[in-house]
Amino acid sequence: MSISVPDMTAVGGQPSIDARVDLAVFREQFYDCLTTRRDVLFELTDAVLCAGGAVRTLVELSLTLEHRRGHGALYDGINCGRIEVDRLRRTVTALPLPRCGDGAIVLAVDVSAWLRPDAPTSPQRSFCHVYGRGKGQAQLIPGWQYSFIAALEPGRTSWTAVLDAVRLHPDEDPTAVTAAQIRNVVDRLRAAGHHRDDDPDILLVFDAGYDLPRLAFALADQPVRILGRMRGDRVLCFPAPPPGRTGRPPRHGAQFHFADPTTWTPPATTTATVTDRYGTAVAEAWNRLHPRLTHRGVWAAHPGPPPIVEGTVIRLTVEHLPGDRHPAPVWLWCSDPTVGADHVDRLWQMFLRRFDLEHTFRMFKQTLGWTAPKIRSPEAADRWTWIVIVAHTQLRLARSLAEDLRRPWERPRPPGRLTPARVRRGFPHIHRTMPTPAGAPRPSRPGPGRPFGSKNTRRAPHHHVGKRDRTDVQEPAGVSRTG
Template identity: 25%
Template sequence: MTLELIAEVVPRPEQRPFFLFGLDCTSIERQFAKTLADRGMVHQATQIAGNKPIAIGHSYSMLAVIPERNEGDAPWTIPLEMSRVSTDSNSTQKGIAQLNVVLNNPNLPWSKELCVAVVDSAYGNKQFLSPLQQQKNLVILARSRSNRVFYQSPVISETPAHRGHPTWYGARFDLKEPDTWHEPTEVSHLSYKTRRGRTIKATINAWSNMLMRGGKALPTQLFPFTLLRIESVDEFDQSLFRPMWLIVIGERRGQLSALQAHQSYRQRFDLEHSFRFQKQNLLLTTFETPDVEHEQQWVKFVMLAYIQLWAAHSIAVALPRPWEKHLIPLPFTRISPSKVQQDWFRIISQLGSPAVSPKTRGYSSGRKLGQIQSRRPRLPVIKKRKSPASVPKFAA
């Protein structure tokens, strides 16, 4: 029921012919919560060179709708589901479960529409891509590491062989070795300006019907995809970033052009802005409790609060401080979540609250005389170890 209520504030796309979803994980550090269950090693950025970017805590996976954004609009996302990734699972399995729940609900507006999910390189593997091929209206746009090896589709002979295993893969396509690349199927060019006025020219090379090595349990070789290579230069033709590789996989991937794929993946970074706002302004990581269920309820509460801000962004008025002249928004542009939060008191005062006024219900009797509270047990940090098959064997 909660998902259907959230879908009522999701706008239908007008500029692009598909709904855009974003999937990513964020961590909540709980290093000193020794009585909190199911803590593990999570990613935590650090500015100290040489330190590993890890911490002890919980990881949460968020699936959100990324609405269309015009020039000058602030980045927003509309969270649909945000839940904890347990230590006996991983972000890939949790993301698959979240997408299946959202796409299999026939009461949602995108149940029969084309949907595109953008994910980073942590999801660009066969463990994530292969199980989701059962979703016929889903196209996954995943970033690929630059050291991957893919294959061309095999050439089907007119006289099939009578012996041996059928050919699954064609010529080798190593992303690090340009000599193994064949001629791209399509080449596109575009130019755009950043918010600071910098002009960036991008060249997109597309190779269709590429294959990823699979197996019996995950037959990724049965699902061809389109491989994109995006190279960006400035106005002086100087390279700005390392070339980016994208995987476009899905039965309806032909309905997504290379330019739409590039624009959609660029908007994936709106998820990072949402995580930062939830942590800094909505206190996502500030709530401390020794109960896992209470922490999960707090995360859902923060998610619903963010959705409330999105629902009120159209009636909010930007009220910049006297020293924030550079933050004055242009007319007909979408203001940021922080500006909606600043105007929230005025909005809620005009709309009112359906809750009744609090009433005194008496005083609690408290603990009984002589009652002793037992200490909570100290729980260990769960560390995932490599499987025995991956550990090298040494001679005795």
């Protein structure tokens, strides 16, 4: 027996009638979201889609046939253009989304970094955690961090439907920003008709590093369920025992140490599934476990006693991993405190689908060139980020239209199962049949530029990394701060 991942289809259970019409309509709607330098931004998106290879620099995109303007107009559009991001978010959310077999929507939330270690003149950078190749080789590198939310598709695929991206400011609380971002995405899903009151709750899947109980408490009024991975050294508590005759009633029960099996009680549910990739997967679940919160840190200003956020803990073990690696148990926490045996397997299987978002990040960085440009201002970085998201969305809409232009060493794939890179390889043929709302460029001559021999007397200010710039201290003339 192999893993049976719930099937997902388009909205309403029916595929799109004409993908070509859907793609043309989305391109018109995207053009309407561009308010300043709209023609050059639209053609820049087409250049990203139709470039022959991976995007390495911005200036090379001005040499493509789809970009009919010069490189000066390209940089002017990135630096001084304007995109109505809220309207674009609603447009992307209104597109058909994949669903589970029971009609639920599964959203993956994760952070990806745009590293800028050698850009001291770029403001609002923070220290980004980057994993190394060896154990203990992780680093903190300055850059911009973006929080992405994407709808997951079924099975082993490299496709996701990216719905939103928010840049994390160094002075902001990442958990609060993520909770607000999720709340806005859920509101847009309900406004677009993707989720109704009688629909199943939206499943939010997280990797390690998120404060899952705090997110569950902040989103308690939303139709969502939280599922994420916890570290193997966490300690949770069982429900409090009945109060005694004297003394204060207890708020917490016995402790449950992930790393100490002697503190475990018999699991409420145990399931075993035979998989083709990992051997036998055993999932054990304990219900109604919660962390012990105190009036410290983010809960210091909480009125009254800290809340009790109960959930279900799932311990997943497999026989082997690909490459004969030693398997370690995976600990998951779900905000539903009463998960039954019929949903335990479903939860850990949907958690494995979260890693499809990593393929999207790799596509953004290695092929579409999300982190390739050397952009100074974070506002320009936001515009370029949304251009890459729109390009990826157009590839998703053109999946059924692209031909399999495979290399001689690549395996053929059936229609509808092409990877994003192969769809992009055939997108120039689709682009020739698409209407272009952008107007033709007007003839012009370049300006005189800076006079020969003159120097730049207005140096760009330097900014600290991960700290707010101090304005109460006046530095001596000729001294600049470094990152």
